[in-house]
Amino acid sequence: MKDNYVLQLQNITKEYPGVRALNDVSLEVKEGEILALIGENGAGKSTLIKTCSGAVIPTSGKIIVNGKEFAHMTPQLAKENGIAIIYQEFNNVKGLSAAENLFLGNPIRKGIIIDQKAMEKEAEKAFAQLNIKIDPKTLVGDLTVGYQQMVEIAKAIQQDARILIMDEPSAPLTSAEVESMFKVCELLRSKGVAIIYISHRLEEIYRLSDRIVVLRDGSYVKTLITKDSHVDELIRLMVGRDLKETYPSREECIVEDEIILELQNLSGNGDKDINLKIRKGEVLGLGGLVGAGRTELVEMIFGSVRKTSGKILFKGKEIDPKSPREAIDLGIALVPEDRKRHGALLGVSIKNNINMPIYKRISRGSVIDSRQEMDVAQKYQKDLLIKTPTLNQLVKNLSGGNQQKVIIGKWLAANSELIIFDEPTRGIDVGAKFEIYTLINKLLQQGKTILLISSEMEELMGMSDRIMVLYEGRVTGELERNEFDQNTIMRMSSGV
Amino acid sequence: GCTTKEPGSTGGQETSGTETGGSDKTFKVGVTIQSLENAYWAGVFGEVETLMKGKGWDYTILACNDNSATQIQQIENFVTNQVDLIMVHPSDPNAIEDYLKKAMDAGIKVMVWDDAMQNSTINWILDNTKLGYTIGTEAANFVNEHYSADNKAKIAIMNYPQTPILLERETGILAALEEIASGNYEVVAQQPALDAATALTNMETIMQANPDTKIVCSIGAGGDIGANEAFMTKTGGNIPADMGIFSADATQQQLEAIVAGQATRASVGFEGSNKKTAEAVVDLYERLMEGEAFPEQNIVRPLLVIDASNAEEYLADYK
Amino acid sequence: MKSTALNIIKEKAIWMVFVALFLVFAFANPLFVSSSNLFTIARQVAVLGIASIGMTFVILIAGIDLSVGSIITLVNVVGAYLMVNSGFGMVSAVLVSLLVGMLIGVLNGFLISTIGISAIIATFATQTVFKGLAYILSGGTPIYGFDERFKIIGQGYLGPVPVPVIIMIACFALGSFILNKSYFGRYFYAVGGSEEASRLSGILVGRTKYLVYALSGLFAGLAGIVMLSRTNSAQPTAGLGYEFDVITCVVLGGVSITGGYGKMSNVVAGVLIIGILTNGMVLMNVSTYMQLIVKGIVLALAVGFDSLQKKRATT
């Protein structure tokens, strides 16, 4: 049995100042096996797999690859020993082409001269295998996040690794892209490649994996055989308690004749002639494929990018926000899709993050009222159940879910009336997801209005009162709650 | 209330250097000059250092890099360090009067180089305008010899107006030319050249604009050396009789160029060589520290023109 | 517990360097620790300290200000010119000079924020331009002959304490207040951490940059005025190369050159290190050439020690 374990992690512990991210965790994976690794945000999944490449040096423990023992790895060692990793955060170079990114670190070369042609050809093959059309010469910085992720996947696959580790690879992908990725995973499994797969999407886990390892708070909890396990058990193991339903029930909050936001023939930023209305207390879902232009639309509403024509009416008055500041002052908030780069100020404390939009308001002259600053932070920490030892903790040291809550807290503090959520639960565990959904409902009860962008069909249908679908910058359809249907939405999303 | 008096400063503190005694006594000397990034200063103070080392004195030689705030700090630090003598080459005399006074009050002898200052024991002075004037005179005579009103000499000035004393030299050069060779010349360029590389580059360009530029007046050695290299390259080493560079500093390299018959014709210096200057300076230090009273506060340095007629003689000093 | 200790070491490493250096000089020359010398050091670092406050803000937002030296120079020249040649009163001359410093800062803000030139290039360009202007305005020669009272700023005493030291302490207090208590101080950290996230949190990033560079210009201007009063004569080379001394202090003080992290209190240590180094080397008779070497090595060692501490603390 033991002999065909290609990768064993034994008693891995990792300590950061003040945090024990991993506590004596062991796991192993066999040839031709897909092992799922699950756990809440901050459970230590990413930290654990990063020890396999030396991106994280464990405080103690050992790593055994094909029988060879290592105290810690380096990216070179990992490569030499047939380990390829797709990290949760993008690891690409925006100024290099897709082909060069694919071969980053080991370009095809003759002597010291690189062979661009050969790399482009290989890249084309790799992309074809994943069913995507990317010109290998395009700079990665010019690709959408979805395509960037596909490049990452292609990069890992073309390394011909014996061990493939994927940390939430599907997060930025649409279902079609996820589908092609699955096909490739299954093909690799049949070739004997060992795969460790991390995801918060449990249906993917069931679809793909052979075994499941559950982590909680940095510790190993249990290993399950996928086909013998049940979702409820899995969730209980992850969050340490029972979680009955996926979407919390909601009381009707819509105020019929009060239109909060209206767009009239809005164009710009890649979008054309967008018309929509949101009523007070409503959740309007925006559906569509990656690249449909949803993010672009809300950027205009939020004043982050200027519109070129059309009208935005907010509470009946025409507005033209020139900066996010103006939009915020009007009562509009945006929870952006790229949490780490756009949402949270990672190097700044929780307290300061939450107060950031309202500092002027809570200052006398230029002096911050530090009592009020603390009160506000404490209020939203309590309301949102932000898990942290102290409000002075830097946001970068929080798990993804808690980071998202901090961002939401910021907008609640700013007293926003319309809150735009762009992929609010991307990369967030089921427990935290449920909390965020609950939060959305609570916001509605407080009289707020929600614009929700989501690429997860389930979530979109589960949370929205109404759904509009975008395709290539245009509205292709609108559905009332009773018309919600997966196939209809898919059709509208593909422009047919 | 506000004062500019240092509280608790007793003034006139007793320091070992004020006693008179045998010349084998050890002294503590603090020197601050404008810049050591300059062949002349570096050369002279290299020698001064050797001499002081030979006498077994404690010394610190500092440059303030043309910054009087730095120079003030250095003077303050010398006072703290209870030196016997401070020699200062002022970056800006007005800036340091008060601070030298404090040094004098602390019983320290003060020697000032170049400027006639009030708060000093002696001023070893030199008039930079006059120095420039002497350079200009040499050049003007050369112009009158080789050129005329209908064959005007084209003159390039290598300047460095960023430094006040060098600006004074430039002013002196221009004044002498105008007074002595009026009508026989034309200044075609005034460009900065403290270091040889810049001088060379600028000279090349000047010769593009005015190919028959044959005369250069330079405020210092760098401009001389760079211009000389440009002329040497242009003429393939055959310097015509009507070509010449006139400059200040009279460093070894310049003297060698004069002797070798290169473009450098004359350079204005003082005691003749770095060594002679250094000896004169250290001698003054010693006399000051031994308590000798000088009848005059101002001691004027004579200027010395070195050209082909006497260059060999002074060059021998360097060997 | 262990982590707190580590954090303290990490936070205070630069003060340890300061203490070590202090002890070295104290042993080498007892005069170094005389109270009069300590006051001398304090007086000497005043100009540097004042200018370093503005630079701290600039480096916190991940910028850099190479124009500081030229601002100091220009303020020297303008202030002196106004007092001597234009018949301005002392107070109005000082105010106009400070305004000039601030306006150059605003110009930097314009080039960096509105035009989008990188800070290092934009401020290098303004450095060059205003260096030239200072020469032209002064004609290359010193300007002097001010009202006697003007000396008080740089040379006066309030009781036993030199006035420039009081100004520096007041400025550090103000700087510390801005960073820790004022709302725009919070913006500096935010912008230095991530401009985009700051913008999306409602911070007017452009305006913040204008403010920071204007403050840098203002503090540099004040430093220039103190210097002018200390030297009592304006030189067109007054601030030449000063920006690197200032940057060195700030970086020694642990402000991250990539922005977002740093504390005013540690910058004080950085300023003091440079102060005692300059003073101590003169007391130890170190020659000019050798001073360059020692300064470079101390800088590398101090920052290197700090970097290694931080590396150890994070991995």
Next chain:
Amino acid sequence: MKSTALNIIKEKAIWMVFVALFLVFAFANPLFVSSSNLFTIARQVAVLGIASIGMTFVILIAGIDLSVGSIITLVNVVGAYLMVNSGFGMVSAVLVSLLVGMLIGVLNGFLISTIGISAIIATFATQTVFKGLAYILSGGTPIYGFDERFKIIGQGYLGPVPVPVIIMIACFALGSFILNKSYFGRYFYAVGGSEEASRLSGILVGRTKYLVYALSGLFAGLAGIVMLSRTNSAQPTAGLGYEFDVITCVVLGGVSITGGYGKMSNVVAGVLIIGILTNGMVLMNVSTYMQLIVKGIVLALAVGFDSLQKKRATT
């Protein structure tokens, strides 16, 4: 199609600036376009051009090298010292000098990569140290009196073309080859784009940095040798402040100061702009002070124009 046109403008903006400046000078003074003056310009920019190649690599990896000026100085002094005072042959003196330049680069690499000091501070520290060393080695005075043949490097001609120009062109070709064809040249872009991604992709980031700074030292060393041969006398101030001229060329050439983007061919434009600016202003006998102002303004305008083009192209 539209985007291609925009891209070309974006890519070539700096050449447009060059052409505009060229025309201005050509109209102002016909001598400017004489073939002999054009050759003079080419000769004059050789030193700058050679040094800018190493700096291009450095800035591409999001670094900076402030020690370039000091390397040029030290190489001048060491090369001259070896030839004049140590009886080294010309060739071995040149080789040892180049080695010295490279070793300083390696030291920079050590401080930056192994110790973790930020590039601006590390190279400022080495700048300071080696400036001091050059003074000590030379005693502050020029060293001269080399073999006649040594002049060929900086002053010789091959047919009608000056030798330094040939060296510069060869270096640019080599630099371009390294960036576009060699695998480690591509690593420079990768490391400049994202260090973390590069490291995790198995690129030895530390080694790449060592290489880049060593190359910068080597090219600066070569520039120093050419300068030495041009002036035929080593001065301890030879390279003073040169690093900023070099950085200016590279940034004018559109290399992003934040790393990851840039092309060698545009750096050539940057070098030429500085070359014609210096030459043209002297030809027009612009006063020293005014030259500073003009240079600063042209730098701001050129980079500003470039920045605005890029802003427009991306939004």
